[in-house]
Amino acid sequence: MKDMTIVRPGANPAPLPKPAPDRKPRLRRVPVPDVKGVLATLWKERLAYLFLAPFLISFVAFILVPVALALLMSFTSYDAFNVPRFVGFDNFIALITQDTIFMKYALPNTLKFAFFVGPLGYALSFFIAWLIYQLPKAIRDVVTLAVYAPSMAGGVALTVVWQAAFSGDYVGYINHFMLKYGMISKPVLWLQDPKYLLIIMIVVTIWMSFGVGFLSLLAGLDTVNKELYEAGKIDGISSRLQEVYYITIPSMKPQMLFSAVMAIVGTLKAGAISVQLTGMPITPSYSGHLILNHIDDYAFIRFELGYASTVSIVLLAMSYFALKLSYRLFGQKEGE
Amino acid sequence: MNALMTQVRRLTLFETLLLAGLLLLAAFLALPIVFIVNHAFKPYNEMFQFPPTFLVREPTLSNFYDLFLRSSASIVPFSRYLFNSLIVSAATLAAVIVSSSMAAYVLSKYRFSLKKAVMAMIMLSLMFAPETVAIPRYLIISWLNINNTYFGHVLPFIASPVAVFLMKQFVDQIPNELVEAAKVEGASEVRIFLRIVMPLAMPALATIAIITFQSVWSDGQSSTLFMQDETMKTLPYYIMTLTSGVNAVAGQGMAAAAGLLMFLPNLVIFLFAQKRIMETMVHSGVK
Known part of the structure; x- marks a missing residue:
């Protein structure tokens, strides 16, 4: 572009050393799309x-x-x-000022659910992966399979399992077990009682959360340079906990980050679990009502698509912050 | 000497206890799987027996029989859902493998102007859960006029940032010199991709195949959302109808059998490819 000369027919540039100073820059500034x-x-x-x-x-x-x-x-x-x-x-104003169900149930439930399933489930995932890594290679694969299997089966396939386990009558497995050992005196309606539903959702979701992220952590543990552990011992690392904190985690940050991202997705997706457990789109007295259920409620039951989208945007923004936080924690700085 | 040291360390009491605990924990975590295998083979009376039994006493195939034969009298037979699931899964697998590996190849080995932007979008959408924007997706599917078609099932799955990302991370490991050398030898781009890069990326291919299969095989959302025609819905949707509302009790046997059917293909494929998956996962890190 710089070398381009504009040749105008009839112009005589030779005797005039000074070009039109007011035109040239303007010509250059015209944004001619290339x-x-x-x-x-x-x-x-x-x-x-x-x-x-x-x-x-x-x-x-x-x-x-x-x-x-x-x-x-x-x-x-x-x-x-x-x-x-x-x-x-x-x-957005209505969401903050008028939507009592969102403020009283959906938001607190989601925060609670996300905290336990997200960071806590993630920590558990790392802990189990680390434990498995301590095992001799021969049985590692079997144990990995046992832990990974529930996530592989997925929510839909296991719905019948959870429904039978938490069934509210005497035939329910949890009820039977707890009655037998005197922990409760009469059957509990686990899935209908607002007191228990959210906790059950959390337990069940964590149970099925050892998926791709978990496998990534397990593989990440294998990438840590073994010599570092020896070097660490010389430098005065005395306990396994210190070893994990100072050597293992910093060495496998990339896998930690990928797994964290997978944990966020898993938590986001898990909203359907309440529907699968109770068989109802709206849980008893909103006890298991997550933001995702709130979106579905407004979108597919009340047909207020605009408002439902507002709630989606809030949920997306929340997960974006979770993503940023994960990058803060496990992202690699320059030169690392 | 080192090996001996680790052996000794392994034998300490604390660690033996730890291992025993871990094995117990793993067994505990696998309980739902044990349960569904047993439940699927229970005769009806055993399913609601008191006291409830965990393991099956008199295994029977009656649940599978119900699932396959009795439901064939209903408006949409079970075999139709199964057929749809098979078609959709196979088509999705093929589509995702082809599109993701092609995208991953150029993202890894080529320089082009929009590369940075595309990569940034993929990294951002790794955390994307389609459930969050179900409504716009529904609208787009209707505008494209692909609801009640197999396209409606398959096309949304092609947008799989995780598959592209895992694949790209793996292809990154393949030395650039190899690609350059092939170019010097006069191999065409398509040939390099098919003959050199793809064979080396087999573990990653296996991995994205499994991840994709797992998500599409157990996905009930596209059936609920994009398919209004009952004959176009898939197996997970059918199981959901069995476990919800009035069917929750009557359909339990069938639901258990169907649940087992949902799980088994995943298990078999995973067992075959466990090694390759772990190989891919080594490169899964986000740097």
């Missing part, structure tokens, strides 16, 4: 985009656009039949 250049680069890189296309098109259509659309819809009032009406921040 269509040819862009096209040329695209053509040169066509193979990359061709290879990327199937994934990228689907990515844009089913992830990028939905998120953008949710953002747009969150500023509207939309019932799926009439044209969406722009309402500004009304939905």
